[in-house]
Amino acid sequence: MSGSAFKVCMLGDFGVGKTSLVARFVRSTFSDKYLTTIGVKVDSKEVLRAGREPVKLVLWDIAGRNALDTVGANYLRGAHALLLVADGTREASLATALDLLMQSRSLLPSAQVVLAINKQDLVERWEVGPATVRQLRQSLPVFETSAASGAGVADAFAAIAAGLAP
Amino acid sequence: MIDFDALPARVRDFLRELLLERAHVLVLGLGKDWSLREVLGDADWHELDIAQPGALLASLHDLFVGIEPGSDEELPFVELANGRSVHVHRLVDGDGFFLILLDAQAARDAQRNPQQLANEAALAGHEKSKAIQSLKQIRSELEHQQARLEEANNLKNALIATMSHEFRTPLASAFGQLRELELRRSAGDAEIRALRRSLSHLFVLAENLLEYGRGEAGGGLLHPVPIDLRALLDDCSSMFRPLAEAKGLAFHASLDAASSAPACFDEVKLRQILINLLANAVRYTQRGEIVLALRWDGERLHIEVRDTGIGIASEFRASVFRPFNRGAQTGSRGAGLGLSIVQRLIEQMRGRIELDSEIARGSCFRLELPGAALAAAPATRGDLQGRVFVVDDDPDITQLLEHALGGLGLEVQCFAEASSALDAALAQPPALLVVDMQMPGLSGGEMVFALRASGHRGAILVLSANATVEARDAALRVGADRYLTKPIDFAHLEASVRDLLARG
Numbered sequence A: 001m002s003g004s005a006f007k008v009c010m011l012g013d014f015g016v017g018k019t020s021l022v023a024r025f026v027r028s029t030f031s032d033k034y035l036t037t038i039g040v041k042v043d044s045k046e047v048l049r050a051g052r053e054p055v056k057l058v059l060w061d062i063a064g065r066n067a068l069d070t071v072g073a074n075y076l077r078g079a080h081a082l083l084l085v086a087d088g089t090r091e092a093s094l095a096t097a098l099d100l101l102m103q104s105r106s107l108l109p110s111a112q113v114v115l116a117i118n119k120q121d122l123v124e125r126w127e128v129g130p131a132t133v134r135q136l137r138q139s140l141p142v143f144e145t146s147a148a149s150g151a152g153v154a155d156a157f158a159a160i161a162a163g164l165a166p
Numbered sequence B: 001m002i003d004f005d006a007l008p009a010r011v012r013d014f015l016r017e018l019l020l021e022r023a024h025v026l027v028l029g030l031g032k033d034w035s036l037r038e039v040l041g042d043a044d045w046h047e048l049d050i051a052q053p054g055a056l057l058a059s060l061h062d063l064f065v066g067i068e069p070g071s072d073e074e075l076p077f078v079e080l081a082n083g084r085s086v087h088v089h090r091l092v093d094g095d096g097f098f099l100i101l102l103d104a105q106a107a108r109d110a111q112r113n114p115q116q117l118a119n120e121a122a123l124a125g126h127e128k129s130k131a132i133q134s135l136k137q138i139r140s141e142l143e144h145q146q147a148r149l150e151e152a153n154n155l156k157n158a159l160i161a162t163m164s165h166e167f168r169t170p171l172a173s174a175f176g177q178l179r180e181l182e183l184r185r186s187a188g189d190a191e192i193r194a195l196r197r198s199l200s201h202l203f204v205l206a207e208n209l210l211e212y213g214r215g216e217a218g219g220g221l222l223h224p225v226p227i228d229l230r231a232l233l234d235d236c237s238s239m240f241r242p243l244a245e246a247k248g249l250a251f252h253a254s255l256d257a258a259s260s261a262p263a264c265f266d267e268v269k270l271r272q273i274l275i276n277l278l279a280n281a282v283r284y285t286q287r288g289e290i291v292l293a294l295r296w297d298g299e300r301l302h303i304e305v306r307d308t309g310i311g312i313a314s315e316f317r318a319s320v321f322r323p324f325n326r327g328a329q330t331g332s333r334g335a336g337l338g339l340s341i342v343q344r345l346i347e348q349m350r351g352r353i354e355l356d357s358e359i360a361r362g363s364c365f366r367l368e369l370p371g372a373a374l375a376a377a378p379a380t381r382g383d384l385q386g387r388v389f390v391v392d393d394d395p396d397i398t399q400l401l402e403h404a405l406g407g408l409g410l411e412v413q414c415f416a417e418a419s420s421a422l423d424a425a426l427a428q429p430p431a432l433l434v435v436d437m438q439m440p441g442l443s444g445g446e447m448v449f450a451l452r453a454s455g456h457r458g459a460i461l462v463l464s465a466n467a468t469v470e471a472r473d474a475a476l477r478v479g480a481d482r483y484l485t486k487p488i489d490f491a492h493l494e495a496s497v498r499d500l501l502a503r504g
């Protein structure tokens, strides 16, 4: 099967849009109905890279809160990259995402990390301000995304793909 | 450990059914290279087409990306690409391995309900506290608006009640007849003095109401003409000296024309300012003096109106310029429209006013009014520099703005949608961005946020058709510096643009 496949885990509080981002990216669909994810949902998509071999991203959409309990930690094993997801309209979800990052660092010391702040289509209701985003950018790549409109979604995944060797 | 074979037959059958059938067990024997060696169990339920096992195998293979092949693994509650939820086990066996799939659908559905309720409750709690906060804000805005409405209503009633302009003609003729009377009889006559006082009072009232009746629309237009300051001073003296002297007050009026340059002012408005200040001074002074001093330095007219009256308490000093304010009415100054008119006229003339006052010692109003040539000064058009982006999906608006901003000397670049403008702004940041909020595709708000989040420091002015406070707050929160509403008020736009660019 495909030569270069990489495991990417979606991490973030429940309701931030992890499932929706995957649906947007893999199937170009969006639903505003919320259905709680239980356990993990695994999807994959091939991503083209400028001047390099394409890669297959295997996306692990892990249920919000149990990403790091004993079962959740098992889901993370072997991940090459983490897509942290926060919901711009809930400042607390950003703290959760960063918290999950800190905790997962010990399990995955070398995984690549990208942060998506989702629900950009609701930016006028965001609790997360532009100054915060600017600051976060100094320590990791940050994308404003919208699973609803699609804005920024491909860019966030492309950034992950670009950072994967070879 | 239970010895399965030793169990009673009925129990064994039950357990077999429970484990193998209800759990829809599927066992796949695989080689190291994922070649399928054997299939046991419920292939149908797992949608495994034995002739073409590729799809299922591919999604199972995905699960082990990143995980070394040599270990037993357990992955509970995995939803595969085909939508089925399964528990997946990997058992290493010799040079290959087994994958065991167990149906997890029922267990997942059972877990989902309570989890869904808990998550929804948490999300709703967050929304609720936000809603309560915005309700609070709305309430305080409503209270604020209510107060303003009451004020406006008072004003309207006053206007309707007096029908101010109807007073003008009869007043003018009454003044004429008064002058005749004063010439024929002694001007010190008590009855004539009383008549003059009442008529002057009526005159001021009528003029003020008229000014308010004009409202904001058109009221701001100035008609500057070169005026004779001496004649103006004499007019004021002849109107107020008799009133002052009748109360036993000294009245001093002086003019210091330091420059011979013509003084250009809107005469009606200037006169109204003086009349209001003097009428108040006379009304609230019982002993001492009233002083009117004019000084023209060629650029500005400095006006001082000073009295030795009852004064204005410091807590009323700000409110005294508001129409019909209660504080000043029940406080030391009877209010009405006078000072609010003065304030408004001064603003229209781009002047300044200062008030010094001490209770029981008197008040002093100091004004500075720029001559019309000065007041019009900022219109040195075409003097600005810098690149401006205009982003609006309405081509009429971009065209208008291109013209208006270009006329100020700015280099204008127009965009019909936000995402290309965003790219261009990130590549070459403009000094000023003028952007619409509501656009198809990337919205103005999203664009502004993205720019600010990337560290953009240029000025950002939002133009929107939405005049609500929430819309304005939202725009400022995402990083705009100014929020102007459509239809575009060009004077306001120009002032804002100058201001933003001056801040650098």
Ligand SMILES: Nc1nc2c(ncn2[C@@H]2O[C@H](COP(=O)(O)OP(=O)(O)O)[C@@H](O)[C@H]2O)c(=O)[nH]1
Pocket (backbone or CB within 6 Å): A012, A013, A014, A015, A016, A017, A018, A019, A020, A021, A031, A032, A033, A034, A035, A036, A037, A064, A118, A119, A120, A121, A122, A145, A146, A147, A148, A149
């Ligand atoms: N407006 C808006 N809603 C979104 C967006 N992404 C997700 N949602 C909604 O947020 C809710 C939670 O999304 P979901 O993907 O299930 O979040 P998860 O728990 O992180 O997987 C759902 O109702 C989605 O429709 C977005 O970009 N914009």
Ligand SMILES: [Mg+2]
Pocket (backbone or CB within 6 Å): A015, A018, A019, A020, A035, A036, A037, A061, A063, A064
């Ligand atoms: Mg989910």
